[in-house]
Amino acid sequence: MPDFDVAIDYELLRQLAADTDRLKDQLADSRLMGRGTFFHKEELGGAFAQVNHFMWQWMGPWANAQKLLESLSGTYQAASQRWFELDASFAGQANIQAAAWYHSAWDMQKKAYDDWKKLSGETILVHAWDEHGNEYLKQQRLADPNDPNAPKPPGYEPDGYEYIHDGDGTDKVHNSTQTTYDSEGHLKSTDTTIDDMGGGLTYHEHTDHWDDHNYTTTVTHSDGSKTVIEVHGDTHGNGSKIVTDTDKDGKTVDQSSYTGTGLLEGQDPKWTNNNPDATDTDGDGEDDKNDPGGTQNSNTGVGSTY
Numbered sequence: 001m002p003d004f005d006v007a008i009d010y011e012l013l014r015q016l017a018a019d020t021d022r023l024k025d026q027l028a029d030s031r032l033m034g035r036g037t038f039f040h041k042e043e044l045g046g047a048f049a050q051v052n053h054f055m056w057q058w059m060g061p062w063a064n065a066q067k068l069l070e071s072l073s074g075t076y077q078a079a080s081q082r083w084f085e086l087d088a089s090f091a092g093q094a095n096i097q098a099a100a101w102y103h104s105a106w107d108m109q110k111k112a113y114d115d116w117k118k119l120s121g122e123t124i125l126v127h128a129w130d131e132h133g134n135e136y137l138k139q140q141r142l143a144d145p146n147d148p149n150a151p152k153p154p155g156y157e158p159d160g161y162e163y164i165h166d167g168d169g170t171d172k173v174h175n176s177t178q179t180t181y182d183s184e185g186h187l188k189s190t191d192t193t194i195d196d197m198g199g200g201l202t203y204h205e206h207t208d209h210w211d212d213h214n215y216t217t218t219v220t221h222s223d224g225s226k227t228v229i230e231v232h233g234d235t236h237g238n239g240s241k242i243v244t245d246t247d248k249d250g251k252t253v254d255q256s257s258y259t260g261t262g263l264l265e266g267q268d269p270k271w272t273n274n275n276p277d278a279t280d281t282d283g284d285g286e287d288d289k290n291d292p293g294g295t296q297n298s299n300t301g302v303g304s305t306y
Helices: 010-030 041-120
Strands: 123-129 135-141 160-165 173-181 187-195 202-211 214-220 226-233 239-246 252-261 270-273
Touching: 041 160, 041 173, 041 187, 041 202
Parallel strands: none
Antiparallel strands: 123 135, 160 173, 173 187, 187 202, 202 214, 214 226, 226 239, 239 252, 252 270
């Protein structure tokens, strides 16, 4: 499970953003914006000209400082969110894999228990001999219903996995994944949320599986924007992917399409951008100057492939 605060302190970045924004507001207060830009002559008497001259001299620098602080606050905020979501995508993958492992272990135990239960209720006709060596036929159960080493009941079907690290300071994190399976044990959906337990950073990823080669993943970012990944594959492991980014109001801001190979279970998917950007040197469809990097299990730096 990734440790969220080894390299990047997301809460510190968010606090810096808030403090910088507050300093910007304090600069506005120092300019007396709440009462008007300049004083009247009757308020200052003989100092009227000097004070207003001072105000004139500093209006530009104060305004410029405010703009710089606003920009710096936005940079801190964006960096905090971006690094958080990069780690959150990895943590989400770990959570989904843990949920799959628990369900797989439960499924194996259930099958073993069901098989034993079935066999312990069935008999076959076998040959046996008494103490005098006389042969006879008897009914023999296929499994001993009183066997102390018989498989145990599997209990309720697990519906996900949850991880909570409620540490001191800034290292709190809550990972939660919910899963659904059909009657034949095929994964139908995963719903994963990663949050810093009240710090304001949240990563949510929902995937619907139509079959082993077709699925749709929707990632909701901390700022309300979304990334939707639609994958359509065939039985040969070839397919296509469309990635659509929308802002917090649902307006499409970017869309990319890819051609892929190696989409079958157990393979390593390889995607080729159909409309590569000249600034994208690693081929993942992201402008490198804003690209935190991707992983084997990444769509565009966020999200999941299976």
